[in-house]
Amino acid sequence: MQSELDNDGFHFTHRHEDAGRVLQPSQMQMRSSMKVTPIKEKDAEKRGRKASKETRQLQLIEATIDSLAKRGYSETTMADVADGAGLSRGIVNFHFESKEKLLIATLQYMSEEYSVHWRNALAKGGDDPARQLASVVASDFDRAICNKRKLAAWCAFWGEAKSRPTYQALCGARDEAYQNVIIDICRKLKADGDYSFDATATALGLSAMLEGLWLRLMMGTEDVTRESAHFAACDYLASVFPKHFSREALPAKKTA
Template sequence: MKQTPRRSRAAQKVFRKQQLIDATIDCIDRLGFSDTTLAKVADRAGVSQGIVIFHFKSKDILFLETLRFMAEEYRNAWATALEEAGEDPVEQLCAVVRADFNRSVFNRKKIAVWYAFWGESKSRPTYMKECGSLDEAHTEVLCDLCRKVCDQGGAIVDPQIAAFAIEGMTDSLWQRYLITPKSIKKQEAANASFELMKALFPSKATQIESLKPNKK
């Protein structure tokens, strides 16, 4: 019987740290921020508490690394979408907005954990820094893309206002999906954002409509 090759020590370390971060996300989602402990994370991951301490030293470090993982995951989602969208600013804008409803980030568990971290950020400067820098980068990209679309003509508002409106729509849809996930489907949430963009950029409405996610 052929044996599965063992992971290298470096690969094993990466695997174990990701396993513990995933377990932390699960625990925060199920138990809340304050009730998530190293012992419960270890139990969720099926390892000893000593393993958690070996890789992360403390609960604070584990939580910060979990937040950084989620921030990087979200940043990669929209940055990759932007890179793959081509040169047309309308296509780029639609790609970035579609990424907000990517299954990897737009799911009840991840949204719940995001809100948990945001709730703690007022009293934890390190969390505020991570969350704030992520928001700033996303807002900057949206503003730049909205400006480029406005430069092509047909916009009804200032590009910054358009960017803020799009972000506000996304935030409200994320919140609604968290609180009442059965009240709105992912496809409906994404389409709502595209309808807003059509209203903001009426001269681009036909193109935006054609770029809706999973449009049949």
């Protein structure tokens, strides 16, 4: 068993020497025998219109996130989004038809972004469950995901989820997938370290703590920063998995 300082700020022991690589998206390769046909102007125009449509939709979704962070769910209007994006209100109606459809598209975008983010972090951990958990936890405090703008937008949706089954259905499957991965990691660490905790309960506690830290960051309470929140999460891991994580090299604890 060796001890090693990880890039995520942990000093942990592990029994696996090889860490897997992050798989890059596969690229389609054309066989040399295939005949290359020039793209027709009409096809090029269609692609251009599609790209323009996707660009406009993303622009409006980003403006919706801004409005949710600034005004909250109920006060956000199609007009606010149009003004924020610097586009006409007719453009918003053309792409999304209604506020509800715009908000659903925004939630889908944020949910997919978060899912891709933590799955990439998981892949960076290779086959070592301790590395996997360290990487996934650290990813929750990455500036790309963890910033006041997006945290406020998430909180706006959380406040509406109970009364809107569509939101619950949209995020439920992804939340379940995430939780199952954390439970599986906890089970592997339990077996490897001969711990006595309940893996499901431990995974639930970890997820609840991470969500609570997000909430504190959004509210700006107790001078909590991304760094100090990450430090707290690391300290929790060292407490629960002492044979895999150590406090000797916890990430820097910074306050506002």
